[in-house]
Amino acid sequence: MPRIVFGLISMALGLWGVATWWWSIVEMLRGLVPVLLVVLGLVALGAGVSKIRNGQSAQPLDAELTEPSLKSDE
Secondary structure, three states: OHHHHHHHHHHHHHHHHHHHOHHHHHHHHHHHHHHHHHHHHHHHHHHHHHHHHOOOOOOOOHHHHHOOOOHHHO
16 A cells, blocks of 8 residues: 555655756757667667678568478478
């Protein structure tokens, strides 16, 4: 029961804070979104480079496209 009361009080104070400092939250998000995009771009770039470095290209080879599958003969 104390957790429910604490949760309700926290939600009420959080909503009050969002309503009171709305423009501060918007400014924070305006600064945070570009930083998150840069970080996500670096992660994606690192994943792509490591995949190429391991020899696991995302595009299949031409031989894989034209070669008949062994499973279809069964």
